[in-house]
Amino acid sequence: MKKVLSGLLALFLVLTVFAPYSHVFAEGTASGAAVGTIYYVDAEGGNDSNSGTSPEQAWKSLTKVTDTTFQPGDQILLKSGSVWNGEWLWPKGSGKEGAPIKIDKYGGDVLPVINGMGVDRGFNYSGAVHLRNQEYWEIRNLEITNDDNFDEDIVLQRPQGDNSYPNKDKTRNGILLIVDGDQLEDNADGIMDHIYIENCYIHDVDGPNDWNDTFTGGIIFNVIGSKIRPNTSFRDLRIANNTIRKVDLLGITGYVDMVRGNYQADIGPNNLWMRDIYIGHNYMEDIGQGGIDLCDAMNAVVEYNVVDGFLKRYPSFRPTVALYPWKTENAVFQFNEVYNGPSTNADGSPYDMDSALKDVVYQFNYSHNNPCGWMLYMGKNDNDIIRYNISDDGGDFIIKYFLTPCTTPTYFVNNVIIYDGARTKFMHRDPFKSMTYFYNNVFYNKSETTTTTWHDTAQYLGNMGQVEFSNNCFYEASGQHSPYEPEDPHKVTENPMMVDPGREPQKNSAGILSGATVWDGYKLQEGSPLIDAGVYVPQMGERDFYGTPLYYGAAPDIGVHEYEQGELTIPTNYARQASVTANNAHPQFPAANVADGDYTQNSRWAAQNSELPIWLDLSFEQDITVNKMILTENIVEGWAGPRISSFELQMPDANGNYTTICTYNGEVGDHKAFVFDPVTTSALRLNITGLRPDTTEHGQGQTDPSIVELELYHSPSETPEPPVPGDGDNLLLNKPVAASSAHERFPAERVNDGDSTQDSRWAAADSTVPMWLEFDLQGQKTFNTLRLEENIVENWATERITGIELQKVDGDTITTLYSYEGTIGSSCELSFEDCTAEKIRLVITSLQPDTSSNSQGQTDPSLREAALYYTQRQ
Numbered sequence: 001m002k003k004v005l006s007g008l009l010a011l012f013l014v015l016t017v018f019a020p021y022s023h024v025f026a027e028g029t030a031s032g033a034a035v036g037t038i039y040y041v042d043a044e045g046g047n048d049s050n051s052g053t054s055p056e057q058a059w060k061s062l063t064k065v066t067d068t069t070f071q072p073g074d075q076i077l078l079k080s081g082s083v084w085n086g087e088w089l090w091p092k093g094s095g096k097e098g099a100p101i102k103i104d105k106y107g108g109d110v111l112p113v114i115n116g117m118g119v120d121r122g123f124n125y126s127g128a129v130h131l132r133n134q135e136y137w138e139i140r141n142l143e144i145t146n147d148d149n150f151d152e153d154i155v156l157q158r159p160q161g162d163n164s165y166p167n168k169d170k171t172r173n174g175i176l177l178i179v180d181g182d183q184l185e186d187n188a189d190g191i192m193d194h195i196y197i198e199n200c201y202i203h204d205v206d207g208p209n210d211w212n213d214t215f216t217g218g219i220i221f222n223v224i225g226s227k228i229r230p231n232t233s234f235r236d237l238r239i240a241n242n243t244i245r246k247v248d249l250l251g252i253t254g255y256v257d258m259v260r261g262n263y264q265a266d267i268g269p270n271n272l273w274m275r276d277i278y279i280g281h282n283y284m285e286d287i288g289q290g291g292i293d294l295c296d297a298m299n300a301v302v303e304y305n306v307v308d309g310f311l312k313r314y315p316s317f318r319p320t321v322a323l324y325p326w327k328t329e330n331a332v333f334q335f336n337e338v339y340n341g342p343s344t345n346a347d348g349s350p351y352d353m354d355s356a357l358k359d360v361v362y363q364f365n366y367s368h369n370n371p372c373g374w375m376l377y378m379g380k381n382d383n384d385i386i387r388y389n390i391s392d393d394g395g396d397f398i399i400k401y402f403l404t405p406c407t408t409p410t411y412f413v414n415n416v417i418i419y420d421g422a423r424t425k426f427m428h429r430d431p432f433k434s435m436t437y438f439y440n441n442v443f444y445n446k447s448e449t450t451t452t453t454w455h456d457t458a459q460y461l462g463n464m465g466q467v468e469f470s471n472n473c474f475y476e477a478s479g480q481h482s483p484y485e486p487e488d489p490h491k492v493t494e495n496p497m498m499v500d501p502g503r504e505p506q507k508n509s510a511g512i513l514s515g516a517t518v519w520d521g522y523k524l525q526e527g528s529p530l531i532d533a534g535v536y537v538p539q540m541g542e543r544d545f546y547g548t549p550l551y552y553g554a555a556p557d558i559g560v561h562e563y564e565q566g567e568l569t570i571p572t573n574y575a576r577q578a579s580v581t582a583n584n585a586h587p588q589f590p591a592a593n594v595a596d597g598d599y600t601q602n603s604r605w606a607a608q609n610s611e612l613p614i615w616l617d618l619s620f621e622q623d624i625t626v627n628k629m630i631l632t633e634n635i636v637e638g639w640a641g642p643r644i645s646s647f648e649l650q651m652p653d654a655n656g657n658y659t660t661i662c663t664y665n666g667e668v669g670d671h672k673a674f675v676f677d678p679v680t681t682s683a684l685r686l687n688i689t690g691l692r693p694d695t696t697e698h699g700q701g702q703t704d705p706s707i708v709e710l711e712l713y714h715s716p717s718e719t720p721e722p723p724v725p726g727d728g729d730n731l732l733l734n735k736p737v738a739a740s741s742a743h744e745r746f747p748a749e750r751v752n753d754g755d756s757t758q759d760s761r762w763a764a765a766d767s768t769v770p771m772w773l774e775f776d777l778q779g780q781k782t783f784n785t786l787r788l789e790e791n792i793v794e795n796w797a798t799e800r801i802t803g804i805e806l807q808k809v810d811g812d813t814i815t816t817l818y819s820y821e822g823t824i825g826s827s828c829e830l831s832f833e834d835c836t837a838e839k840i841r842l843v844i845t846s847l848q849p850d851t852s853s854n855s856q857g858q859t860d861p862s863l864r865e866a867a868l869y870y871t872q873r874q
Contacts, residue, residue: 035099036073040106041065043082055079055107062087062114072099072136080108086117089129095136100194102138103129111143111201118148118172118206127176127220128205133183135192139175140199146172147206153313154208154248160317174202174218174247181225181232181258190232195221198238203245209288209313210249217288218244221254223272223296228258230270233296238278248288248313252279256296263356263380264296264327273298273329280304288313291322291338300331307350311342319345321376324352325360332361339505341370341395348372349400350391353410357381363388364545366519368505371395373424374417379404379433383599387413388545388560390522392502394419397428397456398443402465405434405637407601409670411539414440416522416560418502421447421476427455431465434637435670438486440534442473442496442559451482458795459854463758471535473558484794490535492558497528519545523561530558536571536715537671554717573597574626574712578618578684584608591616594710604634606706614688614705618712620681627678628713629662629686634706635670639698642669643705645734645754646690649674651681658685665690665733667754675718686710692734692753730754731783731868736776741765746862748773756865761791763862764844772843773866774809782836785829785869786818791862792826795853799823800861803846808837821846824863831871842866 039052039059046052046060059065062084065076070093095101105112116128128146131137179192202218215222219242223233233256244251254274259266267273277300284291284307291307294300302323310322322338325331338350350367353360355378367374367390374394375386379402391398398417426443445452452474455461461484469488473496474481481493500521523546524530534556543549545560553566575595582591582605589606594616596603607614629649634640649662662676691703732752739748743763751762751773764771786806791797806818817840818832847859 036071036075036101038075038077039065039068039070040077040079041082042079043084043112044079046079062089066090066092069093070101072096072101075102075104077104077106078112078142080105080112081110083113083115085115086119087114088116088119088121088126089114090131092134094134095194097136097194100136100138100196103140103142105141111141113143113145116144116146116172118146126171127173129175130178131176131195132178133180133192136194138196138198140196143201143203144174145202145204146174147204149206150204154206155313160315171216172205172207173216173220174205174244175200175220177221177234177237177254179223179232179234181223181227181229184229184232190229192234194236195234196238196240197242198240200242201245202242202247205247207248207288210315210318215250215253215255215293216248217250217253218242218247218284219252220250221274223254223256223258223274225258228266228270228272230272232258233272233274234277235275237274237276239280239282240278241281242283244282244284244287246286250289250293251284251287251291251307252282253290253293254295254297259296267296267327272296275299277301282306283308285309286312287322290320290324292324293320294325294328294331297325297328298330300325300328302331302333303335305336307336307338309340310338311345311348314342314345316342316344317346319347321347321352322350324354324376325357326354327356328360329358331357331359332363334361334364336365338365338367339369341372343371345372347376347400349374349376349394349397352376352378353381353384353386354378355380355404357384359383360385362386363541365389367394368392373397373400373428376400377402377410379406381406381410382408384410385413385539386411386415387539387541389415390519390545390560391415392418394424396424398424398426400428402430402433402436407434407636408599409435409437409635411537412436412438412441413537413539414534414544414556414558414560416442416444416498416501418444418446420450421445421452421478422450425453425456427460427464429457431455431460431463432467434466435635436467437537437671438467438469438472439537440471440540440556440558442475442530444473444475444496444501446477446502448477451476451478451480452485454482454484454486459793461794463793465759466757471533471558473530473533490533492529492533494529496530496559497525498559498561499523499525522559524557524559524563526563528557528563531563531565532557532717534558535718536713538571538573538711555715571713571715574620574624574714575618575710577624578620578712580605580616580618582607582614582616584611584614589706594707597709599632599709601634601636601708604706604708606634607704610691610703610705612689612691616686616707616710618684618686618710620683623680623682624712625678625680625714626684626712627676628715628718629674629676630671630709630711630713631668631674632671632708632710633668634708636696638696640706641694641696641699642667643691643694643703644668644688645692646688648687648689649676650685650687651679652683652685658687665730667692667734675715675720677720678714684712690734693749695749695753729869731777731781731870732775732866735778738774739764740771740773741768751863751866754865756789758791758793758864761862761864763791764860767847767859767861769847770843770845771861772807772841773863774839774841775868776839777837780836780838781870782834783868783870784834785831785871786842787865787867787869788824788828788830789826789864789866790824790828791864793852796855797862798850798852798855799825800847800850800859801844801863802848803844805841805843805845806832806835807841807843808835809839809841810837814841823848834870840868
């Protein structure tokens with residue numbers, strides 16, 4: 001579900017979602033023609049002894065309906081204005097494809113009311129309206145409550161750590177849908193199809209204010225059973241245009257309760273996914289816990305929902321958020337608005353990328369006035385994308401947690417985050433534990449006194465883990481920037497010149513906010529420094545927050561608005577047009593996979609061994625012009641790390657001779673871009689010339705390369721960056737290295753792997769000097785520049801190295817080439833006369849005690865990276 005909807009739909013959002021109620025919710029579209037019997041129910045004028053088949057012969061009670069088994073195409077119409085107290089509605093039977101059974105109103109505009117009164121129906125799971133192992137039903141235009149005392153809320157007095165269920169008889173719901181595997185015959189179809197709930201008003205569903213054995217609340221759909229029953233679930237479930245007020249615990253949710261355990265691993269193998277779920281255009285207010293919890297779903301859309309007030313009665317020590325998926329694949333959360341979150345909660349954010357997710361996108365959402373923050377991130381996911389969202393006044397943290405590494409990188413793209421730096425911090429508790437990219441985002445700190453705090457944990461300031469920032473806007477209203485502001489080679493720090501950002505929406509009499517006009521405030525003004533200042537990545541999608549196609553001008557814009565200036569440039573990945581062959585390919589992972597547009601692990605090219613050279617040839621039916629290549633190696637947490645250490649991109653001539661157009665020495669990893677001078681050609685070769693051993697737990701030592709995707713673009717706005725002197729050829733990069741002392745977690749080979757993050761460093765096991773690192777340059781090399789980067793972490797690690805020698809090793813003969821006395825710190829470049837050697841030693845000759853608050857007195861040294869160059873000098 002990664003396609004962006006049309007501009008017409010974006011316009012529809014502006015015209016409908018934030019209008020008064022009488023214009024907000026369109027009537028649902030009935031499915032199929034009526035082919036059965038129409039039954040009428042009138043609480044005042046009916047009689048259960050009547051036939052029920054005309055308004056004059058209407059039934060009276062819901063008990064009569066509950067005791068009746070209906071046939072496909074039947075309709076059950078409740079009289080407008082009728083009220084049923086203490087009854088529930090559980091009609092029996094199922095419809096069929098093209099002939100669903102429908103529940104609706106007749107005789108006026110006032111909704112019929114079902115007050116369930118909190119009566120225990122003999123099930124732990126019961127609702128005022130109830131379906132159980134039934135399918136092809138459509139429920140519309142009902143008002144539903146389920147509370148025994150509207151003036152008193154059930155409070156579950158249970159201290160933190162107590163997970164008992166003392167009130168299981170009070171698991172009340174508004175509308176409850178159940179698939180119960182224990183009540184199905186062994187050979188019965190367990191997939192319940194086509195249940196639609198539309199235009200209902202559900203309120204005052206009172207239940208315990210804490211977890212009580214199962215999900216409870218407004219509209220609930222659960223799959224239950226004492227054991228796993230394969231092929232048992234829901235399919236084609238639509239919940240739309242409903243209003244839900246003051247319910248406990250949740251507004252809308254469902255769960256496959258027959259599967260427990262970490263990450264519900266048995267969902268997929270047993271075909272228990274809830275498939276084809278649509279939750280849209282619902283208004284939720286005063287929700288006890290969360291608004292929408294999408295669990296165990298595949299192929300889902302959650303859109304145009306408004307949540308006004310969540311976590312209203314949930315204990316503050318119980319974590320949750322307003323909208324989130326769990327164990328979900330191929331889902332999109334878009335065009336939703338969330339506000340009035342709790343002031344304190346362990347989570348409390350409007351959104352959460354929870355765990356066990358695959359191909360989930362948050363896009364075009366608007367959140368504001370949520371004191372606990374913006375986005376919770378739990379990890380252990382595959383292909384998460386968060387793009388074109390607006391967060392205003394998000395409270396404590398922009399991102400909370402990063403609990404578990406993901407199997408593939410995460411992308412935060414073109415979001416606008418407005419916050420008060422006096423309160424809001426960027427990251428809470430954890431570092432980024434797997435690769436995370438921030439492209440084209442706006443970080444707008446409106447505080448005129450306090451700069452942004454980029455992490456609330458001192459040891460991660462200046463080193464937030466596996467994260468990369470590029471082409472973002474870092475705006476500080478104070479004019480002062482933190483020294484720990486993320487490194488971004490293409491950052492913008494000027495005022496972004498948005499039209500009117502941060503204007504608070506105004507509520508109307510119906511409770512809906514003036515969102516549409518407020519959103520215009522996040523558009524860019526003419527002359528904004530964000531115009532054409534972004535970078536294109538495929539994860540941007542096809543349209544911006546306002547439905548504008550991407551992109552206009554020389555490059556995409558930073559933020560949620562694509563300013564329509566210049567020509568429309570639709571990026572083309574020319575690799576998708578190529579026929580791809582390889583001289584080395586695993587039979588399960590052929591060369592064609594490298595350019596198929598599929599970024600999943602199972603659709604990759606892999607070499608069968610590591611015998612160099614290894615090349616991929618791309619042939620095109622006609623000439624293409626390109627100047628940018630993006631490579632994504634197969635990176636799987638714990639199983640596969642970067643293995644390519646050098647390559648050449650080549651172009652053949654008519655005689656079959658190859659000209660190198662791009663050379664690279666260094667780590668490739670995930671989604672790395674290489675810009676070169678434009679070439680026009682009908683063929684290209686990626687020639688892999690160097691490999692490095694895998695350092696992951698399970699892939700350790702393996703060197704056979706694997707690429708998930710190769711992309712080719714023509715990007716006129718991007719030009720090759722001029723090389724920093726000496727940067728063209730790091731003579732130490734990925735060369736064999738040994739150490740006289742090394743910590744088991746931080747071995748010598750990490751000091752020259754091209755990764756300067758804290759987790760990829762060499763550290764000595766002790767502080768006995770002299771100690772050395774010895775590098776084999778694999779041939780006679782000439783050099784005159786040494787660059788060193790010590791491990792420096794605020795409050796945790798300061799400069800410890802105070803003296804070094806660079807030595808030449810020639811058999812048993814060791815010659816000192818250069819000596820230095822002084823500190824190294826986070827970046828130190830040392831220049832000396834030209835030297836030539838095949839093997840060198842970096843000898844640490846003296847140390848000083850660490851002066852940081854947490855590591856004071858320690859002297860064992862640690863280097864994040866060492867590099868050696870030959871630099872041309874005048």
